[in-house]
Amino acid sequence: MSSLRGSEAKRSAPLRVAAKRGGVCELQNSLARGDEFDAMTSAVDINSRRAFLTSVSAGLGLASVADLMQADGVFAAEKPAFESPFAPRRPHVAPRARHCIFINLFGGPSQADLFDPKPLLTERHGEPLPESFTKDVRFAFIQKETATLLGSPRRFAKYGEAGLDFSDLLPHLAACADDLCVIRSMHTDTFAHTPGEIQLSTGVSVLGRPSLGAWMTYGLGSPSRDLPAFVVLTAGGRPPEAASANWGSGFLPPSFQGVPFRSQGEPILNLSNPEGITREMQRLQLDTVRGLNQRRFALTGDPEIAARIAAYESAFRMQSAAPELIDLSGESRATLAAYGIGRVETEEQLAASKRAGGKGTMHAFSTNCLLARRLVERGVRFVNLYHGSWDHHDQLDPQLKYGCEIVDQPIAALLGDLKQRGLLDTTLVVWASEFGRTPLGENRKEFDTPSGRDHHPFAFTIWMAGGGVKGGQVVGATDEFGWGIVDEPVHINDFHATLLHLFGLDHLQLTYRFQGRDFRLTDVGGKVVEAALA
Numbered sequence: 001m002s003s004l005r006g007s008e009a010k011r012s013a014p015l016r017v018a019a020k021r022g023g024v025c026e027l028q029n030s031l032a033r034g035d036e037f038d039a040m041t042s043a044v045d046i047n048s049r050r051a052f053l054t055s056v057s058a059g060l061g062l063a064s065v066a067d068l069m070q071a072d073g074v075f076a077a078e079k080p081a082f083e084s085p086f087a088p089r090r091p092h093v094a095p096r097a098r099h100c101i102f103i104n105l106f107g108g109p110s111q112a113d114l115f116d117p118k119p120l121l122t123e124r125h126g127e128p129l130p131e132s133f134t135k136d137v138r139f140a141f142i143q144k145e146t147a148t149l150l151g152s153p154r155r156f157a158k159y160g161e162a163g164l165d166f167s168d169l170l171p172h173l174a175a176c177a178d179d180l181c182v183i184r185s186m187h188t189d190t191f192a193h194t195p196g197e198i199q200l201s202t203g204v205s206v207l208g209r210p211s212l213g214a215w216m217t218y219g220l221g222s223p224s225r226d227l228p229a230f231v232v233l234t235a236g237g238r239p240p241e242a243a244s245a246n247w248g249s250g251f252l253p254p255s256f257q258g259v260p261f262r263s264q265g266e267p268i269l270n271l272s273n274p275e276g277i278t279r280e281m282q283r284l285q286l287d288t289v290r291g292l293n294q295r296r297f298a299l300t301g302d303p304e305i306a307a308r309i310a311a312y313e314s315a316f317r318m319q320s321a322a323p324e325l326i327d328l329s330g331e332s333r334a335t336l337a338a339y340g341i342g343r344v345e346t347e348e349q350l351a352a353s354k355r356a357g358g359k360g361t362m363h364a365f366s367t368n369c370l371l372a373r374r375l376v377e378r379g380v381r382f383v384n385l386y387h388g389s390w391d392h393h394d395q396l397d398p399q400l401k402y403g404c405e406i407v408d409q410p411i412a413a414l415l416g417d418l419k420q421r422g423l424l425d426t427t428l429v430v431w432a433s434e435f436g437r438t439p440l441g442e443n444r445k446e447f448d449t450p451s452g453r454d455h456h457p458f459a460f461t462i463w464m465a466g467g468g469v470k471g472g473q474v475v476g477a478t479d480e481f482g483w484g485i486v487d488e489p490v491h492i493n494d495f496h497a498t499l500l501h502l503f504g505l506d507h508l509q510l511t512y513r514f515q516g517r518d519f520r521l522t523d524v525g526g527k528v529v530e531a532a533l534a
Contacts, residue, residue: 084221084310085218085221085253085255085256085310086217086221086222086224086229086255087221088220088221088222088223089219089220089221091219091220091503091504091505092504092505092506092509092510093501093504093506094504095468095502095503095504095505096426096467096468096502096503096504096533096534097426097427097428097466097467097468097502097503098223098381098426098427098467098503099376099380099381099382099383099423099426099427099428099467100213100216100381100382100383100427100428100429100430100467100499100503101372101373101376101383101385101414101427101428101429101430102212102213102382102383102384102385102430102432103385103387103407103411103429103430103431103432104200104201104240104246104384104385104386104387104432104433105387105388105390105403105407105431105432105433106193106197106240106241106386106387106388106389106390106433106434107193107238107355107388107389107390107391107392107433107434108390108391108392108433108434108435108436108437108455108456108460109390109400109403109433109436109437110152110390110392110396110400110436110437110453111184111436111437111459111460111461111482112152112436112437112439112453112482113152113154113167113169113396113400113437114154114166114167114169114170114400114404114461115165115166115167115182115184115461115463116165116184116461116478116482117152117154117156117165117167118152118439118478118480118481118482120480120481121149121150121151121152121439121480121481121482122151122152122153123151124149124151125148125149125150125151126148126149126151127148127149128147128148128149129147129148129149129439129440129481129483133481133483133484134147134440138191139191139438139454139455140191140192140454140455141393141442141444141454141455142438142440142442142443142444142454143443143444143445144440146443147440147441147442147443147450148440148441148443148450149439149440149441149481150396150438150439150440150441150450150452150453152167153397154167154168154169155167155168156168157174159174159175159177160177160178160472161178161472162177162178162472162473162474164177164180164182164472164473164474169400169401169404169408170404170408171408172408172409172411172412172413173408173411173412175412176412176415176416176465177472178471178472179415179419179424179465179466179471179472180463180464180465180471180472181463181464181465181469181470181471181472181473181475181532182461182462182463182473182474182475183461183462183463183464183474183475183476183490183495183529183532184459184461184474184475184476184477184478185459185475185476185477185478185485185487185488185489185490186436186459186460186461186462186476186490186491186492186495187457187458187459187460187485187489187490187491187492188200188434188435188457188460188491188492189205189457189492190205190435190457191435191455191456191457192455193241193242193391193434193455194241194242196434196435196455196457197240197241197242197245197246197434198242198245198246199434199492200432200433200434200492201242201245201246201247202245202250202521203492203493203496203520203521203522203523203526204523207245208250208251209250209251209519210248210249210250210251210252210256210512210521211245211246211247211248211249211250211257211258212382212496212499212521213230213247213256213258213381213382213384214230214247214248214249214250214252214256214257214258215252215256215500215510215521216230216381216382216499216500216503216505217229217230217256217381217382218252218253218256218510218512219500219503219505219510220381220503220504220505221381222379222380222381223379223381224378224379224380224381225379226321226378227321227322227325227375227378227379227380228258228259228380229256229380229381229382230247230256230257230258230259230380230381230382230383230384231258231259231260231261231375231380231382231383231384232247232258232259232260232261232383232384232386233260233261233368233371233372233383233384233385233386234260234368234386234387235357235361235364235365235367235368235385235386235387236356236357236358236360236361236364236365236387236406237355237356237357237361237387237388237389238355238388238389239386239388240386240388244257244258244260246258246384246386247260247384251512251514251515251519252512253303253306253307254304254307255307255310258382258384261322261325261326261371262326286312289312290309290312293305293308293309294309297309321378325371325374325375325378326371328341328367328370331370335370335417336370338409338413338416338417339366339367339369339370339409339410339413339414339417340362340363340366340409340410340413341363341366341367341370342363342366343362343363343366344359344362344363345358345359345360345361345362349362349402349405352395352398352399352401352402353395353398353399353402353403355388355389355390355391355392355399356387356388356389356390356399356402356403356406357387357406361387361406362405362406365387365406365407365410366409366410366413368385368410369385369410369411369413369414370410370413370414370417372385372414373414373417373418373421373423376418376423376427377421377423387403387406387407390403390433392437392452392453393442393444393452393453393454394442394447394450394451394452395451395452396437396451396452396453397451399452411429411431414429415429415465415466418466419466423466424465424466424467425466425467426466426467427466427467428464428465428466428467428468428469428499428502428503429464429465429466429467430462430463430464430499431462431463431464432462432495433460433462435455435456435457435460436456436457436459436460436461437452437453437454437455437456437460438453438454438455438456438483439453439456439481439482439483440453440454441453442454458483458484458485459478459479459482459483459484459485462495464532467502468502468533468534469502469532469533469534470531470532470533470534471534473531475488475490475529475531475532476488476489476490488529488531490529491525491526493522493523493525493526494525494526494527494528494529495529496521496522496526497522497526497527497528497529498528498529498532498533500521500522501528501533502533507520507521507522507526507528508520508522508526
């Protein structure tokens with residue numbers, strides 16, 4: 001904050017004296033009397049406290065709860081200098097969902113080996129694909145002149161009343177068939193991981209736009225009192241190539257970015273108080289720094305200052321709420337077993353794929369699925385759950401098998417748990433990735449024989465469950481090889497428009513003005529996939 005000059009500096013003198021003589025307590029009294037101050041010289045004893053508070057709030061996504069402090073009577077005597085960005089807001093239409101658990105299995109799971117069986121592909125294994133399919137098509141790695149079809153070794157069966165197809169790699173998820181809406185006709189605009197991840201998360205393939213979770217919390221606020229509106233959980237394997245751009249707020253205020261949580265130890269680094277700092281002392285420090293920041297905010301209107309105030313308050317509340325969140329001692333043994341908490345990888349599994357994660361990944365992913373349920377129970381609006389990588393360019397069969405062994409049981413348990421608790425009707429659960437895999441085997445020169453698949457943005461599969469989705473059905477269809485879409489294509493922007501609609505938000509009306517233009521999640525496209533709605 002810049003120094004005050006002239007007459008303002010003279011009026012700040014009593015406060016500087018108070019800061020030197022009485023520390024925080026006297027400084028608070030001076031603030032209460034309305035004394036002006038020079039922030040650079042009066043906060044003699046505040047700089048170290050600011051550093052501590054900044055470390056506490058690091059990585060919190062600047063989630064605001066200042067209005068809740070007023071609701072508790074802490075600041076009831078004064079009018080807030082700004083409104084909480086997470087105050088609940090009315091949607092455009094009646095919502096069907098209140099919370100979202102978005103499971104991002106980045107890297108590109110193979111749809112032809114999991115959800116979209118192609119008998120002809122297997123029958124014609126080793127044959128070239130007709131040139132008409134691949135003409136003018138670019139691949140990430142395939143040498144298309146010599147590429148041949150790669151059939152799937154997986155066994156498929158039909159499940160549920162509607163007879164949805166699942167491979168033998170997903171036995172637990174297959175038992176949830178009647179709750180799933182499987183969209184086989186997804187397509188996107190890019191075949192590279194980083195822009196693909198960004199487009200799945202933000203609607204476009206370039207950096208700088210807000211993520212889906214940021215848009216949703218911007219549009220609706222959050223019912224959570226003590227936890228961030230938007231939480232990110234990761235487990236094992238490689239990190240997403242687009243990293244925090246997947247859960248960033250872009251040009252939206254920084255309050256709306258996702259907050260990464262850890263499933264063990266401190267949920268957020270530097271969340272605990274240093275030794276010797278009591279909760280009462282911290283509250284006093286927060287109130288003092290808040291007073292300083294509010295005065296500066298009143299002068300400048302800078303949203304970064306408002307976000308900083310919000311971050312401090314959020315950190316204070318989460319010091320109690322976050323440790324309780326990850327304490328699973330109150331969960332029953334049956335629940336922990338259903339999710340697969342405590343699972344340990346076999347040597348065979350660990351040898352199968354380093355991409356999917358090493359020792360402890362199965363336990364971590366299971367824990368994150370259970371934490372996702374606990375988060376929505378506590379009012380969190382949007383939970384991103386990441387696992388990767390599913391980028392199987394070679395050795396597809398053992399690597400895909402291990403990846404499914406990590407995620408199949410806990411995701412099915414999550415669906416069943418939400419349903420048993422009456423939460424699935426209002427919680428939308430999504431399985432998605434940035435693209436799928438080719439029906440052609442990848443024939444890089446360094447591979448002895450094709451045993452994996454390349455990136456495929458032209459036709460792939462996702463699914464949704466709960467939250468107003470019509471379960472027990474398949475939307476869209478691909479051709480006999482799984483190369484292209486033959487019925488009801490669904491672009492990423494259509495998918496996002498549908499998700500927003502389920503939460504009562506019109507994707508055409510949910511906009512934010514930036515640099516003279518009204519931006520939206522669905523950019524210049526998007527339509528609601530009516531067939532997916534209950």
